[in-house]
Amino acid sequence: MRIGVVRETRADERRVAATPETAKKLIGKGHELLVENGAGSACSIPDAEFVAAGAKVVASAEAWGADMVLKVQKPTAEEAAGLREGAVVVSFVYPGGDDELAAVLRQKKATVFAMEAVPRISRAQTMDALSSMANIAGYRAVIEASYIFPRYLPLLMTAAGRVPPAQVLVVGAGVAGLSAIATAKRLGAVVKAFDTRPAVKDQVKSVGGEFLQLDATQADAEDKGGYARAASEEMLGKIRALLHDAAVQSDIVITTALVGGRTAPRLIEAHTVEQMKPGSVVVDLAVEGGGNVACTRRGEAVEVNGTTVIGYTNLAGRMPFDASRLYARNILNLLVHMHGKEGFNIDLADEITGPVSIMHGGEGRVDAWKGAN
Numbered sequence: 001m002r003i004g005v006v007r008e009t010r011a012d013e014r015r016v017a018a019t020p021e022t023a024k025k026l027i028g029k030g031h032e033l034l035v036e037n038g039a040g041s042a043c044s045i046p047d048a049e050f051v052a053a054g055a056k057v058v059a060s061a062e063a064w065g066a067d068m069v070l071k072v073q074k075p076t077a078e079e080a081a082g083l084r085e086g087a088v089v090v091s092f093v094y095p096g097g098d099d100e101l102a103a104v105l106r107q108k109k110a111t112v113f114a115m116e117a118v119p120r121i122s123r124a125q126t127m128d129a130l131s132s133m134a135n136i137a138g139y140r141a142v143i144e145a146s147y148i149f150p151r152y153l154p155l156l157m158t159a160a161g162r163v164p165p166a167q168v169l170v171v172g173a174g175v176a177g178l179s180a181i182a183t184a185k186r187l188g189a190v191v192k193a194f195d196t197r198p199a200v201k202d203q204v205k206s207v208g209g210e211f212l213q214l215d216a217t218q219a220d221a222e223d224k225g226g227y228a229r230a231a232s233e234e235m236l237g238k239i240r241a242l243l244h245d246a247a248v249q250s251d252i253v254i255t256t257a258l259v260g261g262r263t264a265p266r267l268i269e270a271h272t273v274e275q276m277k278p279g280s281v282v283v284d285l286a287v288e289g290g291g292n293v294a295c296t297r298r299g300e301a302v303e304v305n306g307t308t309v310i311g312y313t314n315l316a317g318r319m320p321f322d323a324s325r326l327y328a329r330n331i332l333n334l335l336v337h338m339h340g341k342e343g344f345n346i347d348l349a350d351e352i353t354g355p356v357s358i359m360h361g362g363e364g365r366v367d368a369w370k371g372a373n
């Protein structure tokens with residue numbers, strides 16, 4: 001098969017969907033790798049490294065015209081028009097009702113593997129791009145906050161006197177939250193965390209955080225897939241009160257709470273941010289799902305009464321080298337999973353391949369297409 005690796009065109013996207021390491025492995029399986037020129041340049045992978053791995057560097061149209069196209073962000077309808085008939089596209093898709101793109105992919109009789117639809121099961125962990133990117137985003141949230149924060153994070157005893165450690169609050173202790181807790185702890189901060197899923201308590205402790213306990217617990221906080229269920233309005237009121245008290249005592253607040261992996265509950269209100277200490281920083285990682293913080297502005301850093309509220313999207317894309325390395329390996333592992341002796345075998349009955357294939361030969365599973373995972 002000819003496998004194309006195309007250059008990302010979204011303004012904030014610096015990742016690439018294959019690296020010389022994964023290209024070499026795919027070539028080893030008998031495929032030809034066609035890398036669009038400059039595809040890796042935004043994440044510091046020069047074309048020459050792809051060539052050294054055995055790939056061919058080609059013009060855009062040739063990479064898009066391959067049998068399979070590897071990508072990070074979903075293609076635009078215009079880009080998809082460059083696919084050959086029957087092509088396979090492997091990418092994050094997050095369709096959100098992109099009917100124009102869906103129509104082009106149908107017309108091209110495309111097969112689409114949506115990376116966000118990899119099931120969260122043990123067998124698929126090596127392919128779980130949501131987790132690998134969330135891990136990076138949690139780390140990067142702490143780095144972004146500490147860059148703006150006008151103080152040290154660790155406790156310091158200096159000749160000029162003692163400097164107290166920073167107080168960090170992490171809201172939502174899933175993959176991104178746990179990564180943020182571990183990072184802030186490694187940098188020497190005192191870290192507290194809250195989540196509605198009681199199962200998370202021990203995980204928070206194991207990475208060095210203190211779990212904030214709500215007196216009333218939610219009996220059915222978790223669904224079968226391990227995702228949080230939406231909290232009731234009454235419960236949300238209690239959570240907001242708890243987080244208000246915790247946030248005004250904190251220097252850095254990082255919010256990561258999502259329900260069903262997609263929707264962000266509003267957990268921190270404007271008056272809470274207004275009452276935080278001047279110089280504090282809030283990073284709202286749930287911005288793609290609407291944000292956990294009332295003052296967040298998508299894609300921006302805004303100041304609210306002396307506190308900076310960061311609503312940057314695609315934090316993983318701000319560490320494009322490692323993000324590409326991990327994402328490319330997730331794709332490679334998915335493709336190897338589907339690979340038989342003779343090439344790719346797309347078995348829709350398979351517990352991983354089935355959910356990932358949101359379109360097969362132009363036939364869309366519209367329910368999945370409208371919101372995988």
Ligand SMILES: NC(=O)c1ccc[n+]([C@@H]2O[C@H](COP(=O)([O-])OP(=O)(O)OC[C@H]3O[C@@H](n4cnc5c(N)ncnc54)[C@H](O)[C@@H]3O)[C@@H](O)[C@H]2O)c1
Nearest residue numbers: 120121122172173174175195196197226228256257258261
């Ligand atoms: N391969 C696997 O087995 C695998 C891989 C990844 C995740 N998972 C499971 O899925 C879980 C969630 O993963 P995720 O990080 O993608 O979650 P997510 O991004 O959907 O949500 C982040 C966190 O927000 C929390 N949250 C939701 N509403 C909240 C509220 N009102 N207040 C406070 N916190 C709230 C959730 O409980 C979750 O921990 C994991 O912790 C794990 O149990 C399993």
